[in-house]
Amino acid sequence: MTSVLTGVSDELDPRLLEHRRELTGYCYRMLGSSFDADDAVQETLVRAWKSLADFEGRSSLRSWLYRIATNVCLDQLSGRQRRALPMDLSGSSWSPVEASLAAKRPAEAWVEPVLDRQVLPEDGDPAERAVARESVRLAFVAALQHLPPRQRAVLLLRDVLRWRADEVAGLLETTVASVNSALQRARATLAAMGGTPEPRPLDADSRELLARYLDAFERYDVDAFVALLHEDATQHMPPFEMWLGGAADIGTWMLGPGSACRGSRLLQTEANGCPAFAQYRLRGDGVHVPWALHVLEIDGDRVRHITSFLDLDTGLFVRLGMPAVLEPRPEAATS
Missing domain, CATH: 3.10.450.50 (Nuclear Transport Factor 2; Chain: A,)
Structure with missing residues (x-):
């Protein structure tokens, strides 16, 4: 895979690169693929780099980058079928025989893994790190794929990143009422699927x-x-x-x-x-x-x-x- 940053990465403003890890985590949750997330973040940083001179500072740099990343992810998700895990497709287990290997799907059909070091903060508030860890669990990421893309963005921005409703409304260019309605529907969908697991730190x-x-x-x-x-x-x-x-x-x-x-x-x-x-x-x-x-x-x-x-x-x-x-x-x- 050729990075879209090739040839310009050395010129990027270091302020943009400071946000790469958290943007990768956000795009991974949105897309269900660590590789698609890398592409989305690269595209986000290139767009930001090209427009940095016109950035008027009416919002924080971080908020501006999330706006770009959200639009990139929504573009990528347009017309795509959701990614899944094998247990999402069949309610009963298979026999432990070689013939069970006959059914196979292409890589883009599946939720993909991501290493913690690629998406999770290295330090910070322990409670926030616990939320971040749970929000990249495979079951949660697979459940997110059942949500329409804009609902997915609203839930991640509100419940994972803890943005205010008016901040999300500004990012998505919609109303606070629409944000709150989308959040309620997204939460209801996830609750019907079993919710999210409780944090279980390793002892x-x-x-x-x-x-x-x-x-x-x-x-x-x-x-x-x-x-x-x-x-x-x-x-x-x-x-x-x-x-x-x-x-x-x-x-x-x-x-x-x-x-x-x-x-x-x-x-x-x-x-x-x-x-x-x-x-x-x-x-x-x-x-x-x-x-x-x-x-x-x-x-x-x-x-x-x-x-x-x-x-x-x-x-x-x-x-x-x-x-x-x-x-x-x-x-x-x-x-």
């Missing part, structure tokens, strides 16, 4: 669980791995439509169609406000190559849900800034 027990998860997966001890899951745990694997229901079926899959993952290595990271692991599968020459980004939902002392975003020639890892390969560990090279 010492969660960190121990993640260490055991990594160890069991890398040793490919399926019994130990399954023991870390809730009995009714679920897993889905975009771009495939299938999803698995129950720890037993997840274990069956790992020993069956997923058995080629034996010998993988994991790198721990954080994505969509949750703990995540980047999985690298072993290649014949001893090098590990990108395979899947696993985003985990932890509930109590076990894993409740796994979303495994497969990197099937999509360049997902590289585009997220993850290593393109993992070289053999020193002990492996010398053994």
Whole structure:
């Protein structure tokens, strides 16, 4: 992908670049795609850079950038079908057999992952950071895609970014009454879909669980791995439509169609406000190559849900800034 900032990035006013991360988070929530969000932010910054001399300061620079970003996102969403997650498409789980892989959709059909470091503030008020983290959770981002684009913008600006109704009305060039009406409808839609999850910060027990998860997966001890899951745990694997229901079926899959993952290595990271692991599968020459980004939902002392975003020639890892390969560990090279 060629950045639209190529050739002009060195000339951009540093004041514009200060807002890149929060704008990326906003565009990601609007679009459901980290890559589309990057494009939208790049387009926003280019438009702002070209118009900066005419910016009269009648609003703050931040508000002006959000106005541009909103218009860019609304343009991108025009005529598009909503992105989804596999569990949104089917009410019942699939059998853990290879034939379930027959149903597959293109990358643009799915909600995509985003690394926390790309969209979440590094510091600031803990309560605001908790809200920001929850607002990039996959379930919430997928639910947002059910809202009409302008309702989506209103809800994000009011409930996530905490803008006043008159500020949102000014940005969208509408009335406060229209903003309040759109917000009520958006909230009602999300509430009917189950609302949003409560913040669950990682504690010492969660960190121990993640260490055991990594160890069991890398040793490919399926019994130990399954023991870390809730009995009714679920897993889905975009771009495939299938999803698995129950720890037993997840274990069956790992020993069956997923058995080629034996010998993988994991790198721990954080994505969509949750703990995540980047999985690298072993290649014949001893090098590990990108395979899947696993985003985990932890509930109590076990894993409740796994979303495994497969990197099937999509360049997902590289585009997220993850290593393109993992070289053999020193002990492996010398053994």
